[in-house]
Amino acid sequence: MEDLTDMTWPPEPIKTERLVLREPEPRDRTAFIELLASPQVHTYLGGPRPRDELEREMPETPERRPGSFVVDLDGSMIGQILLRRAPGHSRPAAAGKVDLGYLFLPRAWGFGYAVEACTAALGWLEEALPGEPVVLHTQSANVGSMRLAAKLGFTEVERFEAWDAEQWLGMRSPAAPSS
Numbered sequence: 001m002e003d004l005t006d007m008t009w010p011p012e013p014i015k016t017e018r019l020v021l022r023e024p025e026p027r028d029r030t031a032f033i034e035l036l037a038s039p040q041v042h043t044y045l046g047g048p049r050p051r052d053e054l055e056r057e058m059p060e061t062p063e064r065r066p067g068s069f070v071v072d073l074d075g076s077m078i079g080q081i082l083l084r085r086a087p088g089h090s091r092p093a094a095a096g097k098v099d100l101g102y103l104f105l106p107r108a109w110g111f112g113y114a115v116e117a118c119t120a121a122l123g124w125l126e127e128a129l130p131g132e133p134v135v136l137h138t139q140s141a142n143v144g145s146m147r148l149a150a151k152l153g154f155t156e157v158e159r160f161e162a163w164d165a166e167q168w169l170g171m172r173s174p175a176a177p178s179s
């Protein structure tokens with residue numbers, strides 16, 4: 001996936017009712033490692049990365065790049081949202097389009113944080129790149145992610161087999177209702 005190189009970055013932190021979306025800071029390093037090493041978070045994402053490898057390789061300030069937001073609740077990272085351009089070898093309907101990804105720490109699941117944070121990130125994108133469609137990939141077995149996609153206004157483009165599982169590709173046009 002490519003960065004959103006056409007963006008002005010970083011944006012001002014984005015505040016929602018309960019959350020802040022902001023750039024990664026050195027204090028987020030432990031939460032990033034927790035997120036990337038969590039088997040629960042990676043159930044439908046091809047498995048977690050080894051914690052010792054992450055401890056070695058994670059820079060002091062986790063990677064900052066356009067479209068990468070830390071989701072902060074009361075000063076602590078609870079998740080990450082990624083908006084990136086899908087590479088040219090993606091499914092034809094997705095290639096070159098902005099792709100939404102999200103990872104939240106299990107202790108923060110089930111409180112509506114993902115809906116709140118993704119809605120804010122999509123709102124920011126719509127201001128920055130008006131009219132830009134957004135795609136979303138998830139395994140269809142990932143019930144929480146499928147439900148989130150529907151709540152955000154993504155509709156099915158296609159299902160396909162990859163990595164031994166059924167994958168779902170959804171798209172959200174700016175005109176589509178967001179709930």
Ligand SMILES: CC(C)(COP(=O)(O)OP(=O)(O)OC[C@H]1O[C@@H](n2cnc3c(N)ncnc32)[C@H](O)[C@@H]1OP(=O)(O)O)[C@@H](O)C(=O)NCCC(=O)NCCS
Nearest residue numbers: 041101102103104109110111112113114115144145147148
């Ligand atoms: C998918 C994920 C982001 C959902 O986060 P969340 O904070 O629990 O989501 P929300 O609380 O905002 O819930 C969004 C909707 O999905 C539903 N939902 C969330 N997890 C669910 C689950 N496991 N089963 C059924 N519904 C679920 C919620 O009930 C809510 O719908 P509702 O308002 O109609 O009840 C989170 O589970 C996660 O980080 N998973 C691991 C990473 C991942 O798989 N990412 C997807 C690949 S891009």
